[in-house]
Amino acid sequence: MKRLWLPGGFVAAILLIALLAPLLDLPNPIRQDIARRLSGPIPGSPLGRDEFGRDVLSRLIWGARTSLGVAFASALIAGAIGTMIGLVGGWFRGIGELLTVRLVDVILCFPPILLALLVVTLLGPGAATLILVLSVLYVPGFARVAYAEVLSARSNDYVEAVRALGAPTGRILLRTVLPNIAGPVLVQFSLAVAAAVVVESGLSFLGLGVVPPAPSWGLMIRGARATMEQAPLMLLWPCAALTLTILAMNLLCDALRDWVDPRTPARRPRLRLVDRLLPGLLPPAEPKPETVLDVSGLTVEIETPLGAIKPVEDVSLSVRAGETVALVGESGSGKSLTATAVMGLLPPAARPAAGAAWFGDRDLLRLSEPELRRLRGGAVAMVFQDPMSSLNPVHRAGDQVAEAIRAHQEVSVADAKARALDLFRRVGIADPERRLNAYPHELSGGMRQRVMIAMALANRPRLLIADEPTTALDVTVQAQILDLLAELKRETGTALIFITHSLAVVAEIADRVTVMYAGQVVEQGPVAQVFGTPLHPYTRALLGAVHESDAAPVGIPGVVPQPHAFPTGCRFAPRCAHAIAACSAAPPPLEEAAEGRLVRCIRWTDLAGAKAA
Amino acid sequence: MSAPLIEATGLSKTFTSRGVFKRGRAVQAVRQVDVALAGGEAVGVVGESGSGKSTLGRLMLGLLPATEGTVRFDGRTLDKIPRAEWRTLRRRMQIVFQDPYGSLDPRRRVGAQIADGLAIHGLVPAGEQGRRVGELLTMVGLDPLQAKRFPHEFSGGQRQRVGIARALATSPDFLVADEPVSSLDVSIQAQILQLLGELRRDLKLALLFISHDLPVVRHLCDRVVVMYLGRVMEEGPAERVFAEPAHPYTRALISATPRLDPGKRTKRILLPGDPPSPSDPPSGCVFRTRCAHAIEACAGAVPALRAFGEARRVACIRAEEIA
Numbered sequence: 007m008k009r010l011w012l013p014g015g016f017v018a019a020i021l022l023i024a025l026l027a028p029l030l031d032l033p034n035p036i037r038q039d040i041a042r043r044l045s046g047p048i049p050g051s052p053l054g055r056d057e058f059g060r061d062v063l064s065r066l067i068w069g070a071r072t073s074l075g076v077a078f079a080s081a082l083i084a085g086a087i088g089t090m091i092g093l094v095g096g097w098f099r100g101i102g103e104l105l106t107v108r109l110v111d112v113i114l115c116f117p118p119i120l121l122a123l124l125v126v127t128l129l130g131p132g133a134a135t136l137i138l139v140l141s142v143l144y145v146p147g148f149a150r151v152a153y154a155e156v157l158s159a160r161s162n163d164y165v166e167a168v169r170a171l172g173a174p175t176g177r178i179l180l181r182t183v184l185p186n187i188a189g190p191v192l193v194q195f196s197l198a199v200a201a202a203v204v205v206e207s208g209l210s211f212l213g214l215g216v217v218p219p220a221p222s223w224g225l226m227i228r229g230a231r232a233t234m235e236q237a238p239l240m241l242l243w244p245c246a247a248l249t250l251t252i253l254a255m256n257l258l259c260d261a262l263r264d265w266v267d268p269r270t271p272a273r274r275p276r277l278r279l280v281d282r283l284l285p286g287l288l289p290p291a292e293p294k295p296e297t298v299l300d301v302s303g304l305t306v307e308i309e310t311p312l313g314a315i316k317p318v319e320d321v322s323l324s325v326r327a328g329e330t331v332a333l334v335g336e337s338g339s340g341k342s343l344t345a346t347a348v349m350g351l352l353p354p355a356a357r358p359a360a361g362a363a364w365f366g367d368r369d370l371l372r373l374s375e376p377e378l379r380r381l382r383g384g385a386v387a388m389v390f391q392d393p394m395s396s397l398n399p400v401h402r403a404g405d406q407v408a409e410a411i412r413a414h415q416e417v418s419v420a421d422a423k424a425r426a427l428d429l430f431r432r433v434g435i436a437d438p439e440r441r442l443n444a445y446p447h448e449l450s451g452g453m454r455q456r457v458m459i460a461m462a463l464a465n466r467p468r469l470l471i472a473d474e475p476t477t478a479l480d481v482t483v484q485a486q487i488l489d490l491l492a493e494l495k496r497e498t499g500t501a502l503i504f505i506t507h508s509l510a511v512v513a514e515i516a517d518r519v520t521v522m523y524a525g526q527v528v529e530q531g532p533v534a535q536v537f538g539t540p541l542h543p544y545t546r547a548l549l550g551a552v553h554e555s556d557a558a559p560v561g562i563p564g565v566v567p568q569p570h571a572f573p574t575g576c577r578f579a580p581r582c583a584h585a586i587a588a589c590s591a592a593p594p595p596l597e598e599a600a601e602g603r604l605v606r607c608i609r610w611t612d613l614a615g616a617k618a619a
Numbered sequence: 620m621s622a623p624l625i626e627a628t629g630l631s632k633t634f635t636s637r638g639v640f641k642r643g644r645a646v647q648a649v650r651q652v653d654v655a656l657a658g659g660e661a662v663g664v665v666g667e668s669g670s671g672k673s674t675l676g677r678l679m680l681g682l683l684p685a686t687e688g689t690v691r692f693d694g695r696t697l698d699k700i701p702r703a704e705w706r707t708l709r710r711r712m713q714i715v716f717q718d719p720y721g722s723l724d725p726r727r728r729v730g731a732q733i734a735d736g737l738a739i740h741g742l743v744p745a746g747e748q749g750r751r752v753g754e755l756l757t758m759v760g761l762d763p764l765q766a767k768r769f770p771h772e773f774s775g776g777q778r779q780r781v782g783i784a785r786a787l788a789t790s791p792d793f794l795v796a797d798e799p800v801s802s803l804d805v806s807i808q809a810q811i812l813q814l815l816g817e818l819r820r821d822l823k824l825a826l827l828f829i830s831h832d833l834p835v836v837r838h839l840c841d842r843v844v845v846m847y848l849g850r851v852m853e854e855g856p857a858e859r860v861f862a863e864p865a866h867p868y869t870r871a872l873i874s875a876t877p878r879l880d881p882g883k884r885t886k887r888i889l890l891p892g893d894p895p896s897p898s899d900p901p902s903g904c905v906f907r908t909r910c911a912h913a914i915e916a917c918a919g920a921v922p923a924l925r926a927f928g929e930a931r932r933v934a935c936i937r938a939e940e941i942a
């Protein structure tokens with residue numbers, strides 16, 4: 007919104023001055039006064055007089071009327087016609103597309119100057135001719151932009167939804183499609199106006215546009231050029247007017263486009279150096295030797311326009327060799343941020359504010375980027391939910407795996423390829439020789455995920471973090487991948503952290519589980535115990551929402567709170583069926599309920615007792 | 620069973636990719652499917668991605684023209700209905716989409732989007748629209764005051780509720796829900812399913828519920844249709860199909876579904892390889908390339924969808940032997 011004021015005000019001022027020119031007390035812009043030819047600033051003429059002794063300021067303002075009038079009129083006409091053509095072509099496709107978008111493309115084959123010359127010869131020069139020429143010139147641009155945008159907008163479900171409502175085509179195009187393509191069309195408009203101002207000047211300069219003595223910026227530049235040596239300032243004024251107008255137009259349309267889109271995100275704050283250094287200054291906890299990864303008290307802080315938030319707070323978990331620990335919770339509970347913090351892959355605005363992540367004798371949170379890079383893909387590997395976005399689309403699958411091996415080990419290309427083939431076989435890719443040479447888009451979702459796993463395993467990691475690796479897959483493929491992971495873990499003794507929101511998947515593959523809610527660990531323990539006798543009301547509610555038993559599943563009312571609005575006491579209190587006043591008074595501590603079992607609820611003993619009774 | 624409200628017979632859809640220079644390969648998204656729904660009945664359609672579930676839903680709504688076969692709605696054949704009458708029919712059939720982010724127009728307030736159906740069909744006078752939108756929002760468990768908000772101000776589950784409110788605005792008789800809970804958390808899924816169940820009961824909606832999540836279908840639907848590569852593999856009462864699946868594919872699907880309770884876990888039937896491409900399906904039984912029970916005869920003719928026990932049908936020549 008703020009970004010709209012400056013360019014908006016400037017453009018409005020220019021337009022207003024141009025519009026009000028007849029009301030301003032200006033000297034006649036075409037009255038000549040040869041005696042004062044090329045004079046500098048004099049009373050009544052603050053910018054001086056031109057080569058015929060005409061007042062420059064007056065000509066500049068009256069010229070703006072012509073120049074901007076021509077530019078806006080032609081951009082508006084071209085915009086209206088072009089957008090309509092694009093809409094029709096993009097919506098109806100087929101014949102409609104051929105008759106509209108393809109047809110106007112023909113215009114693009116003409117060099118603009120040639121077209122202008124042709125039309126001017128036929129119709130004679132003048133502002134009206136200019137508008138006609140420029141409109142014709144800019145129609146294809148609008149048509150193409152609108153066409154491309156309609157094609158992408160029409161595949162959206164919300165367009166299908168209004169179709170399903172039985173809306174007539176006109177209504178769909180005007181009410182639903184048009185607003186959604188307005189952004190790019192507006193940008194095109196700003197470009198067209200800017201270009202039209204320039205072309206108008208150019209054509210007038212060549213004597214093909216506005217007819218002298220009528221003022222226009224192009225004619226002024228033309229006139230000033232001849233007398234450049236005697237009065238260089240004459241050239242400056244129209245050029246400055248031209249540049250500033252174009253600049254303001256571009257800024258305005260940029261700001262307009264953002265403003266039209268209600269989703270424009272707030273800008274990301276910059277990270278201060280001290281924030282990056284601060285965690286390193288805190289005294290680290292002692293590493294525990296028996297575990298592969300030991301995360302303790304991890305807090306992630308993100309600077310946002312609403313202030314600093316802590317989407318992950320005081321999270322502790324550990325995983326031993328050959329063990330699978332699941333991290334489970336609703337979306338927005340901080341699972342992925344916990345994993346990316348450990349991998350050193352946090353988004354730019356986020357930083358680990360406290361805690362430690364011991365991997366052997368090294369704290370992953372305090373390693374430098376080069377050190378991390380040596381670990382990542384080597385001793386510590388990660389598999390993501392969407393294999394398509396994590397594989398490079400322009401390289402063959404086998405080459406990417408071989409490259410991953412060579413990044414961490416000194417082996418020849420041929421050896422790396424042979425190892426990749428071996429890995430492909432291990433992860434159960436059928437016909438591995440052929441698949442090595444396939445591009446990612448030629449593989450199915452399940453196969454891509456296998457390639458990702460092969461890549462993650464390439465350097466025999468001691469720790470593998472898998473973030474929702476099966477969520478995008480069908481159940482039959484998911485079953486294949488879960489089996490594969492379990493088998494690999496047995497064979498290699500890799501410690502596995504498995505992130506998922508599916509409790510059933512946790513039950514299938516994990517040894518221990520950490521339940522997260524609103525950035526905190528709320529319950530932790532061996533899977534059989536936690537699912538058999540859940541202690542935290544949230545765990546119990548989550549289990550009750552699963553479609554498993556014959557009882558109808560029960561939803562949990564409300565949603566996970568946003569990090570900037572976490573409740574002060576127990577974060578689950580607003581949705582908890584057992585909440586009492588004391589729950590909201592202070593944050594409940596994470597208590598050890600039994601050997602290896604943690605729970606964050608002040609009432610867990612009452613509730614466990616009530617259930618037993 | 621009473622006469623069906625909507626009935627698809629021999630429905631097929633082939634997509635041919637358009638190209639000026641190269642002839643695209645035809646994708647047989649839906650092959651010879653028969654489905655019928657009575658008023659107030661819920662039918663689940665399950666299958667893996669690419670099995671043609673969504674295409675079937677769109678065909679039954681008349682949003683896509685069928686390549687073969689017919690859809691009859693309330694006794695009338697869809698492709699014979701004159702354009703003018705389509706408008707009134709549209710009011711009676713609606714759809715809820717999978718993606719609660721993509722299915723709402725990001726630039727318009729949700730109230731205006733819910734009111735679209737009312738305005739298009741002139742169901743309530745302009746002055747009354749606000750009140751009706753408020754009622755619809757209340758019906759799906761939202762605050763009427765939220766009508767003034769934009770879609771990005773809602774959570775996924777809330778957006779899905781808005782999508783449902785928009786579909787219900789025209790008081791439809793037939794609702795297609797295309798994976799309406801797949802992108803939601805379990806806690807929210809249960810809320811939305813509860814809502815759909817109630818609405819179906821209270822409004823006597825015929826519901827075609829598309830999903831890849833079998834346990835969800837079992838809870839919500841009376842009958843289930845299992846699809847693979849565009850064809851129906853098995854069909855019958857939801858409870859029975861899940862308790863004793865007859866088709867090898869249904870068995871594999873059920874055994875692959877992860878279970879919370881280790882006691883309920885059955886031995887997993889792992890399907891080898893990947894599903895074949897729908898542009899080049901196997902001859903005979905489309906499932907035979909991954910079926911553990913396949914014999915030579917399976918490659919011959921396409922197995923007919925034949926009666927199997929009471930109110931059930933299955934497309935497998937060995938169903939009795941395997942059972």
Ligand SMILES: Nc1ncnc2c1ncn2[C@@H]1O[C@H](COP(=O)(O)OP(=O)(O)OP(=O)(O)O)[C@@H](O)[C@H]1O
Pocket residue numbers: 634635646647648666667668669670671672673674675831897
């Ligand atoms: N417009 C289209 N053009 C070409 N092919 C299509 C089109 N729409 C669907 N298909 C193809 O038809 C087949 C069935 O698609 P459909 O979307 O109906 O499957 P689905 O079971 O709903 O899958 P998902 O669970 O992924 O949504 C797929 O192979 C798909 O690629």
Ligand code: SF4
Pocket residue numbers: 542543544576577578579580582583584585586589594606607608609610
């Ligand atoms: S502390 Fe209170 S509100 Fe929080 S989970 Fe326990 S009972 Fe519920």
Ligand code: SF4
Pocket residue numbers: 866867868904905906907908910911912913914917922934935936937938
């Ligand atoms: S017809 Fe043959 S291949 Fe097809 S499901 Fe039955 S046994 Fe398997």
Ligand SMILES: [Mg+2]
Pocket residue numbers: 672673797798
């Ligand atoms: Mg689908």
